[in-house]
Amino acid sequence: MPDNVTHEEMDNAKSMSIIVTKGTLDWAYPPFILATTAAAMDINVTMFFTFYGLALLKKDLDLKISTLGNPAMEMPMMGMHMAMPNIVSVIPGVDRMATTMMKNLIKKKGVASIPELREAAVDLDIRIIACQMTLDLFELKQEDMIDGIEIGGAATYMETATKSDINLYI
Amino acid sequence: MAEHVLNAEGLNCPLPILKAKKALKSVPQGEILVVTSTDPGSVADFAAFCNQTGNELVSSSNEGNVYRFEIKRV
Numbered sequence: 001m002p003d004n005v006t007h008e009e010m011d012n013a014k015s016m017s018i019i020v021t022k023g024t025l026d027w028a029y030p031p032f033i034l035a036t037t038a039a040a041m042d043i044n045v046t047m048f049f050t051f052y053g054l055a056l057l058k059k060d061l062d063l064k065i066s067t068l069g070n071p072a073m074e075m076p077m078m079g080m081h082m083a084m085p086n087i088v089s090v091i092p093g094v095d096r097m098a099t100t101m102m103k104n105l106i107k108k109k110g111v112a113s114i115p116e117l118r119e120a121a122v123d124l125d126i127r128i129i130a131c132q133m134t135l136d137l138f139e140l141k142q143e144d145m146i147d148g149i150e151i152g153g154a155a156t157y158m159e160t161a162t163k164s165d166i167n168l169y170i
Numbered sequence: 171m172a173e174h175v176l177n178a179e180g181l182n183c184p185l186p187i188l189k190a191k192k193a194l195k196s197v198p199q200g201e202i203l204v205v206t207s208t209d210p211g212s213v214a215d216f217a218a219f220c221n222q223t224g225n226e227l228v229s230s231s232n233e234g235n236v237y238r239f240e241i242k243r244v
Contacts, residue, residue, distance in 0.1 A: 033183070033184050036184060036188055037184040037187055037188070040184070040187050040188050040190075040191035040219070041187075041191075041218075041219055041222040041223055042222065042223050043222075109182055110180045110181045110182040110185070110209075111182045111183075111185075112181075112182070112184070112185050112188075120188050123192075124188075124191075
């Protein structure tokens with residue numbers, strides 16, 4: 001326990017856990033925004049990365065978005081909104097184009113990048129757990145992941161979840 | 171008393187809050203951090219941030235498109 005934190009503060013501290021299951025650029029935002037904001041508000045945060053979410057912990061981030069299974073997706077374009085029907089996803093290069101459009105928008109609107117939010121998460125001492133089973137399943141090594149993470153399984157998550165005030169699945 | 175200022179203009183949610191949290195660390199207790207932002211959502215967010223963290227929101231105002239917050243560190 002740090003010296004400058006009183007017992008009262010420790011008792012009052014709220015906690016949150018998030019299960020992160022998705023690894024596309026768009027779906028990387030909700031967990032990282034909520035986790036970093038919560039940590040900035042003195043809430044103890046644990047993030048458990050499993051399945052495709054594990055991609056968000058790779059040292060080399062190359063996140064993309066997919067128009068497939070994303071029927072409500074619309075991109076602003078020249079004052080209008082362009083729909084991205086599922087069917088366009090089969091055209092080669094469409095997902096790449098949508099990813100580029102999204103990254104340009106993010107920059108233009110002053111929205112944080114995912115590497116920036118992930119760095120903030122580490123700086124704010126968020127507890128990051130990578131799912132051991134997923135590492136095995138997708139043949140990923142801990143060396144491929146960023147430093148400062150723990151490796152754990154469902155039981156590790158559950159122990160944290162039972163003590164958390166807020167538990168989210170994203 | 172040195173003035174503590176954070177310019178978060180042009181940044182979108184949640185960056186003004188994250189940068190304010192970081193900036194507050196170097197502000198001595200009882201002193202004020204002045205934050206400016208252009209994100210309209212930051213009005214509600216700084217109120218919530220201060221409620222949760224116990225820091226005092228001394229003032230919240232806006233001039234044109236720029237929002238100004240004075241946060242006293244507890």
